[in-house]
Amino acid sequence: MKLLFCCEFYYPSVGGVQEVMRQIAERMVKNGHEVTIATSQLNNRNFDSHNGVRIVEFAVTGNLTRGLEGEIERYQSFLANFNADAIMIKAAQQWTFDASWPVLDLIKARKVFIPCGFSGLYEPEYAQYFCNLPNILRKFDHLIFYAERYRDIDFVKNHGMQHFSIVPNGACEEEFSAIKDSSFRERHGIPESSFLLLTVGSMTGMKGHREVAEAVARLNSKGRHVTLILNGNRLPSISDIRVNLATPSKCSGIENLLIRFRHLGKRTSKLAGKACRAFRVYQKEGWKGVWQRIATLLGQKKKTLDYWINDINHQVRNKKILQLDLPRTELIQAYKASDLFVFASNIEYSPLVLFESTAAGLPFLSVPVGNAEEIAEWTGGGCICPALKDERGYTRVDPELLSKMILELMDHPEDLRKLGENGHAAWRERFNWLTIAKDYEEILSGVVSR
Known part of the structure; x- marks a missing residue:
């Protein structure tokens, strides 16, 4: 299979998302598949492949709630035109997933998504995001969850979706x-x-x-x-990520003003979120609860x-x-x-x-x-x-x-x-990557379907 995996960060960046995607990608390569990673540009990455996995970098940051910035159109064009058998995106609330929304209908390959927990589900500033999300999730052929009971899988079940599998995480036997x-x-x-x-x-x-x-x-x-x-x-x-964005000093007067309004909007959204949370505490616990939090x-x-x-x-x-x-x-x-x-x-x-x-x-x-x-x-x-x-x-x-x-x-x-x-x-x-990779291979190939 020709596979495209999309994640915000990848090797040599360190973290849970990076490790899972690296383990699955490298094992797919060992099994004879061709794997490409679409991810953020990093200053400390001076190579375009690692252990047989091709890496394509994009100068993009943010998400739909905070705002997307950088080479968004280049990424969307790459995604829509990539000749893959399957495309897998990991994690909501980050740019490789959020920027894909407008082009999902153009992708002919099998589409797989790993929600990765929905950490912002209870945040007021993400309310509209999660209101729009069910229709987006239905555009994917298959969803992968790591837990039988958690907010992301409960969200999907509550919206009547059943096109998913539960595949646990693990650790490397090597x-x-x-x-x-x-x-x-x-x-x-x-x-x-x-x-x-x-x-x-x-x-x-x-x-x-x-x-x-x-x-x-x-x-x-x-x-x-x-x-x-x-x-x-x-x-x-942000200094580690290479993003060619216009700064206020390089913009025209109107562009400068728009950028300032955008940043002001983000700050206002955060303040509104904090105010909403404080009001909910007040409703449940009164002023005593608010002062205890402070x-x-x-x-x-x-x-x-x-x-x-x-x-x-x-x-x-x-x-x-x-x-x-x-x-x-x-x-x-x-x-x-x-x-x-x-x-x-x-x-x-x-x-x-x-x-x-x-x-x-x-x-x-x-x-x-x-x-x-x-x-x-x-x-x-x-x-x-x-x-x-x-x-x-x-x-x-x-x-x-x-x-x-x-x-x-x-x-x-x-x-x-x-x-x-x-x-x-x-x-x-059970909980080693050799065993787990077989589950991913079946899902990506379509053996496990809706």
């Missing part, structure tokens, strides 16, 4: 077959006797690094030494991730935090050297890191974010720490409760061992 390196702890100054906690996620402020650090600060380790590795990469910024936000600003890292590293003898951005091979060794993976992200769909934890035989403790509860059920490899969701669907864990659950698992090493073994066995049987 990467995690690496032998455990017993010198990992020594390399990073971690005592062999230290109870090693690991959390992994991009440094966006939404991946739970602060919450886990605070939980460790509150942890009564009963004299045992505890080390926490906070691993995370910086997301691409107090919480002020408290979070005072006690940042840096605060907790400094608090532990400079004032506590038997605890240590390492903030790292490890190369991939070394990160896999971090999984294998750790005692417990802790995940407190605020927003997810189907977190790859939980599958990677099971692949390493590492038990996990996660908040109920995305389909983490399903992953715990499917793999038997982890536990769930209860946490509430706010009015926008963001998971907010109590660090004190998370701390107590970490201690409970520390006190029961046999339970940790069993969780690790169960998770690893489930990963080997």
Whole structure:
């Protein structure tokens, strides 16, 4: 088959979307298919193919709600005229999907879409977007979901659509077959006797690094030494993405004015969204609820991730935090050297890191974010720490409760061992990319249809 995959970011950019698309694309190439990726231009990408996958870059940013900017027409023409057997787009609310809307009817190839969670479903500024979305989704031949129960699949079911499959995420059997390196702890100054906690996620402020650090600060380790590795990469910024956009200084007077109005409109939309959320809290909880939210936000600003890292590293003898951005091979060794993976992200769909934890035989403790509860059920490899969701669907864990659950698992090493073994066995049987790629191949070829 000749395949076109579209995603906002791709290798060498790091993240869940990038990893899933890379794994599927490279395995399709190994199976004899021709794969092209349409994605954003990056300053640190100086090649047009990787592991047999052709990469075509577009200088585009944004989405339909924030505004699309750059080579939109070039991308739409490329999409409409690409001679493919199947086209697969991953994730809503980003340009490779949103810019495709006007040309979907012109595409003759089989069209597959992975919604990827609908993170903005409860955001007021995205109300019109999701009002228009059902008609767009019906133009695709097949939809792929990662979870049996989540906001995106519920949205589709509520609109009477049934042309979908559930294909779980996983972890790479080639990467995690690496032998455990017993010198990992020594390399990073971690005592062999230290109870090693690991959390992994991009440094966006939404991946739970602060919450886990605070939980460790509150942890009564009963004299045992505890080390926490906070691993995370910086997301691409606008300076990393090559987009040839007109700036106000280069525009005519009218164009300059339009750009300023557009940016003003975006700011106004954000303010309106915050006002709507505050009003909903007021309706449900009164002024007390509003002031509690404000107090919480002020408290979070005072006690940042840096605060907790400094608090532990400079004032506590038997605890240590390492903030790292490890190369991939070394990160896999971090999984294998750790005692417990802790995940407190605020927003997810189907977190790859939980599958990677099971692949390493590492038990996990996660908040109920995305389909983490399903992953715990499917793999038997982890536990769930209860946490509430706010009015926008963001998971907010109590660090004190998370701390107590970490201690409970520390006190029961046999339970940790069993969780690790169960998770690893489930990963080997079902949740590896070798197995998962076969499902994608069937869907892309049309073996699995409406």
